Amino acid sequence: MMREQVIQLLGQALDKNKSLFLIDLSISEANHIRVILDGDTGVTVEDCIAVSREIEHNLDREELDFSLEVMSAGVSEPLEIPRQYKKNIGRTLKVKTHEGEAIEAELTKATDTAITLQWKAREPKPVGKGKVTVQKEAVVAYSNIVEAKVMITFN
Numbered sequence: 135m136m137r138e139q140v141i142q143l144l145g146q147a148l149d150k151n152k153s154l155f156l157i158d159l160s161i162s163e164a165n166h167i168r169v170i171l172d173g174d175t176g177v178t179v180e181d182c183i184a185v186s187r188e189i190e191h192n193l194d195r196e197e198l199d200f201s202l203e204v205m206s207a208g209v210s211e212p213l214e215i216p217r218q219y220k221k222n223i224g225r226t227l228k229v230k231t232h233e234g235e236a237i238e239a240e241l242t243k244a245t246d247t248a249i250t251l252q253w254k255a256r257e258p259k260p261v262g263k264g265k266v267t268v269q270k271e272a273v274v275a276y277s278n279i280v281e282a283k284v285m286i287t288f289n
Contacts, residue, residue: 136200140161140189143188143189144156144169146188147184150188151173151181154171154177154181154185155171157207157214157215158214165199165200166202167189167201167203168203169185169204169205171185171204171206171207172207172217172218173206173221174221175221176206182204182205185204189204210283212283213227213282213283216245216246216276219241219249220244222241222284223241223243224241224242225240226238226239226240226241226284226287227240227241227249227284227285228283228285229281230281231278231279231280232278233278237251237272238285239251239252239270240252248276249273249274250272250273251273251274252269254267254268254269
């Protein structure tokens, strides 16, 4: 009962700000509501407050004893849904696949089913000694991704 009510109120809050989207919603047995959001252009403290108020002001504390936590997806958290990948095109990701492969590369494309990664690698020359830099590309299905994180770079 409470979960449906929270989902409905959360939907109303997200309708008011179309750039925000839900990453995770959990409600514990002790009625601790935890909402994790992300946004196409990031999530501000004001965004979290607005979503929190939409939920909190429309649940009856006389009827339900609950606690509420609304937060943004942290920079160290793995990407979860295609919309997160799409907003991170152009950034460097570290992707672990089910085959045990780890790829650190630039995210160049994200569809509803897969991502495209590009990177440069040094490989032996086809003829003669030495190495040559080659452009590599991999298309990885979301179903094959164990974990993908945005690599933070400091310029």
